[in-house]
Amino acid sequence: MNQNVNQRLGKNFFIRDATEVAPALVGKILARNFSDGRIIRRLITEVEIYRGEEDEACHASKGMTRRTRVMYSEGGRIYVYLIYGMYWMLNFVTGPEGHPQAVLIRGIEGFDGPGKLTRALEIDGTFYGEDLTRSERIWIEENRRKFRIGKGTRIGIDYAGEEWRSKPWRYFLKNT
DNA sequence: GTTAAGATTCCG
DNA sequence: GGAATCTTAACG
Numbered sequence: 001m002n003q004n005v006n007q008r009l010g011k012n013f014f015i016r017d018a019t020e021v022a023p024a025l026v027g028k029i030l031a032r033n034f035s036d037g038r039i040i041r042r043l044i045t046e047v048e049i050y051r052g053e054e055d056e057a058c059h060a061s062k063g064m065t066r067r068t069r070v071m072y073s074e075g076g077r078i079y080v081y082l083i084y085g086m087y088w089m090l091n092f093v094t095g096p097e098g099h100p101q102a103v104l105i106r107g108i109e110g111f112d113g114p115g116k117l118t119r120a121l122e123i124d125g126t127f128y129g130e131d132l133t134r135s136e137r138i139w140i141e142e143n144r145r146k147f148r149i150g151k152g153t154r155i156g157i158d159y160a161g162e163e164w165r166s167k168p169w170r171y172f173l174k175n176t
Numbered sequence: 177g178t179t180a181a182g183a184t185t186c187c188g
Numbered sequence: 189g190g191a192a193t194c195t196t197a198a199c200g
Contacts, residue, residue, distance in 0.1 A: 058183090065196080065197075067196065082193095082195060083183065083194095084185080084192075085182095085192070086185080086193055089184085104183060113184075113185075114184075116184090155184095
């Protein structure tokens with residue numbers, strides 16, 4: 001059966017471990033419904049995993065704080081934070097409740113860079129904790145098309161130890 | 177209360 | 189290479 005409407009991804013997609021969710025997110029569609037009614041849909045092109053209190057690159061390595069609290073919730077919520085006083089970073093919480101993990105959205109079609117895409121999508125602190133599976137202003141849609149996906153090390157985390165710096169926890173769309 | 181540093185981007 | 193710009197976390 002052909003259907004023109006893409007299916008919104010639900011809780012079952014996000015409550016899996018970040019190592020499963022991250023590669024699965026690449027090639028999916030990020031939908032944003034602006035306050036004026038415009039809706040834009042863009043392919044997710046690049047993501048990174050931040051997983052557990054052991055991960056020295058993950059904000060949760062400092063334990064549960066006001067900022068990291070949402071990462072401890074059940075997968076499907078949004079974790080956003082401000083970096084360098086000017087860029088909002090968009091993350092999707094994954095995994096079961098009680099285990100802090102999230103996937104950083106580093107790029108979408110047309111906007112390469114985590115700070116650039118949030119500016120384009122008008123994502124800010126008000127999205128902290130938003131439920132991706134229920135929100136009316138942001139959600140993820142299934143994509144029947146399949147893609148070649150590459151992987152590599154995470155960007156901008158030189159402060160973390162070798163074990164964590166070298167994890168192949170960045171995934172991206174390969175040019176076809 | 178003070179301070180150093182940051183999952184970035186842009187400019188010179 | 190360095191600034192912009194401000195929140196967070198660490199220390200006191």
